[in-house]
Amino acid sequence: MPELRKDPIVDRWVIIAQERGKRPADFPSPTVHTQAGFCPFCRGNESKTPSEILALRPEGSHANGPGWSLRVVPNKYPALTIEGGIDRVGEGLYDKMNAIGAHEVIIEGPCHEEALEELPERSMQETLWAFQQRIIDLKRDPRFRYILVFKNHGEAAGATLEHTHSQLVALPIVPELMLQELAGAKRHYTYKERCIYCDIIAQERGDGRRIVTENHDFIALCPYAPRFPFETWILPKYHQAHFENDSPDALAGAANILKDVLTKIRIACNQPPYNFVLHNGTVTDEHNTYFHWHLEIMPKLTKLAGFEEGTGFHINPVSPEEAAGILRSCTVQP
Numbered sequence: 001m002p003e004l005r006k007d008p009i010v011d012r013w014v015i016i017a018q019e020r021g022k023r024p025a026d027f028p029s030p031t032v033h034t035q036a037g038f039c040p041f042c043r044g045n046e047s048k049t050p051s052e053i054l055a056l057r058p059e060g061s062h063a064n065g066p067g068w069s070l071r072v073v074p075n076k077y078p079a080l081t082i083e084g085g086i087d088r089v090g091e092g093l094y095d096k097m098n099a100i101g102a103h104e105v106i107i108e109g110p111c112h113e114e115a116l117e118e119l120p121e122r123s124m125q126e127t128l129w130a131f132q133q134r135i136i137d138l139k140r141d142p143r144f145r146y147i148l149v150f151k152n153h154g155e156a157a158g159a160t161l162e163h164t165h166s167q168l169v170a171l172p173i174v175p176e177l178m179l180q181e182l183a184g185a186k187r188h189y190t191y192k193e194r195c196i197y198c199d200i201i202a203q204e205r206g207d208g209r210r211i212v213t214e215n216h217d218f219i220a221l222c223p224y225a226p227r228f229p230f231e232t233w234i235l236p237k238y239h240q241a242h243f244e245n246d247s248p249d250a251l252a253g254a255a256n257i258l259k260d261v262l263t264k265i266r267i268a269c270n271q272p273p274y275n276f277v278l279h280n281g282t283v284t285d286e287h288n289t290y291f292h293w294h295l296e297i298m299p300k301l302t303k304l305a306g307f308e309e310g311t312g313f314h315i316n317p318v319s320p321e322e323a324a325g326i327l328r329s330c331t332v333q334p
Contacts (some may be wrong), residue, residue, distance in 0.1 A: 002015055002016060002017045002018070003016045004016075005224060005225035006225055007223070007224070007225040008184070008188075008196065008200070008224070008225075009181055009185060009188075009196055009197075010177075010180040010181055011184065012225065012227075013225070013313050014225045014227055014313060014315075014316055015313055015315045015316065016225075016316055016319050016320075017316065017317050018317065018319050018322070039112055039161065039162070039163050040076075040161075041105075041107045041112070041161060041165060042110065042112050043066050043068075043110035043111075044066055046064045046065055046066065046068075046071070047064065049071075049073045049076065049105075049107075050073050050074040050076060051063070051064055051074075052064055052068075052071045052073050053072045053074065053104060053134070054072040054130060055068045055070065055071045055072070056068060056069045056070040056071075056126055056130075057069065066110075068110060069109065069110065069123065069126060070106070070107065070108060070109065070126050070127065070130055071106075071107045072105070072106050072107070072134060072168075073104065073105050073107065074102075074104055074105070075103040075104060075105050075167065078101075078102075078103035079099070079101070079103050079169065080099045080100060080101030080102070080103055080169065080170075081098075081099060081100065081101070082100070082101070082102050083100075084098055084100055085098065085100070085143075086098055086100050086143055086172050097172065100143055100172050101144065101169060101170045101171050101172060102138055102141075102144070102168070102169065102170040103167070103168075103169050103170075104134060104168045104169075105165050105166075105167055105168075106127060106130050106131065106165060106166040106167070106168065107163065107164075108123060108126075108127045108164045108165055108166065109164060112162065112163050114164060115153065115266070116151070116153070116164045116166075116262065117259055117262035117263045117266055119164070121255055121256060121259050122255075124255040124256075124258055124259045125251055125252055125254075125255035127166065127255075128251050128255055128258070129248075129251060131149050131166070131243065131244075131278065132244045132246070132251070134168050135149070135168075135243070135244040136244050138168075138170045139283045141170065143172055144170040144171065144172060144283060145171060145173055145174050145282060145283055146170075146171045146173070146174045146175060146282050146283065147168065147169070147170045147171070147280065148168065148169045148170075148171065148175070148277070148278070149166060149167070149168050149278040149280070150166065150167055150169075150275060150276065150277045150278065151165075151166040151167070151274075151275065151277075152167070152273075152275055153273055153275070154272070154273025154274065154300065156273040156300045157273035157274055157300045158275070159273070174282055178279070178282070181279065181291070182291060184196065185197070185287070185290045185291050185292070186290050188290070189289060195239055195289075195290055195292050196290070196292075197235060197239075197291075197292030197294065198239055198292060200223075200224075201219055201221075201235060201237060204219070204221050205219070209321045209324065209325075210222045210223070210224065210320045210321055210324045211328075212232055212261060212264065212324050212327045212328055213257060213260055213264070213327075213328065214257070215253050215256055215257050217236055217237055217238065217249075217250050217253035217254075218235065218236055218237060218254055218256075218257040219234070219235055219237055219257075220232055220233070220234045220257055220260075220261045221235075221324065222320035222321075222323045222324040222327070223320060224320060225320075226320050227298070227314035227316060228298045228299060228300075228301065228302065228314070229299065229301045229302060229316055229318040229323060230265060230268065230269055230272075230299045230301065230318065230326075230327065231296070231298050231299070231323075232261055232296075232297045232323075232327070233294050233295065233297070234254070234257055234258060234261060234294060234295040234297070235292065235293075235294040235295075236250065236292070236293070239292055240292065240293055241280075241281035241285075241287055241288045241289075241291045241292060241293060242280060242281045242285075242288075242293060243278060243281075243293045244280075258295065260332055261297060261327070262274075262297070263332045264327045264328075264330040264332060265297065265327065267330040267332070268326050268327055268330050269301060272300060272301055273299070273300040274297060274298060274299045274300060275297075275300065276295055276296065276297045276298070277295070277296050277298075278293070278295050279294050279295070279296060280293045281293060302315075302316075302317070
């Protein structure tokens with residue numbers, strides 16, 4: 001029988017409809033459109049992007065030239081603009097402000113053909129380090145309230161360029177989804193004086209059925225009420241509200257488990273398009289006691305339709321217990 005399950009953080013309901021019988025091979029294979037011709041993110045084309053904000057390159061190589069292993073550049077077509085004031089205005093019932101913010105692209109490696117999970121673990125660690133450095137820098141701007149890091153991999157996940165990259169957007173407001181998460185985490189803390197994410201980790205480690213993998217500092221699990229088939233969360237086992245405050249040693253552990261999980265999803269689901277989103281604390285420290293940063297990975301194996309749009313419920317044909325079991329069984333070559 002299908003189950004209705006509720007996410008304990010944001011009170012979001014999902015339908016686990018296992019009767020639909022979806023296993024990885026039952027989902028349609030992604031259509032791969034190889035983009036022929038010019039790519040502005042490839043080595044040698046550095047002059048075709050805006051000037052780099054941050055780069056990892058050997059000593060003696062020149063900025064905005066070849067030789068780099070990672071680059072961060074402003075998005076050439078930004079959703080928000082960095083210049084100007086916010087200028088909040090009310091028009092009767094309506095509110096508006098200038099779309100002030102930062103929109104940056106993290107180019108994770110110089111090779112066009114390699115996906116993020118195919119890069120060496122060192123490159124994964126460099127990517128996470130770049131996320132940290134840019135968050136730390138942008139938090140100094142008093143106009144910004146929240147800094148979002150996300151990745152679109154594959155056309156169905158919203159990627160417009162094949163070359164592996166992530167994006168960062170600094171916003172003058174805290175997004176509604178984050179407000180819901182913060183409110184849910186605070187509600188749990190007010191009642192129990194414990195972090196709900198720490199409680200989830202403890203319960204999932206005791207249960208074991210939804211754990212995908214873990215290392216010394218991090219755990220990957222399929223959440224109890226997942227919106228999407230094979231949705232997987234990565235969380236630090238220790239309490240930490242802000243990703244950018246993690247140590248280099250912790251970053252190495254995060255890189256290790258992220259590479260492992262993305263590779264397992266790649267194997268199990270036939271190289272699916274996916275999104276990942278860093279759920280991080282806001283630019284203030286007011287949520288430190290009850291919020292817990294985490295990374296949510298969402299393979300794009302199903303499509304939202306009228307039911308989802310009309311109710312806000314998601315229908316997931318794969319239970320998290322089955323998904324975690326399948327992912328655990330995938331052997332990742334070192």
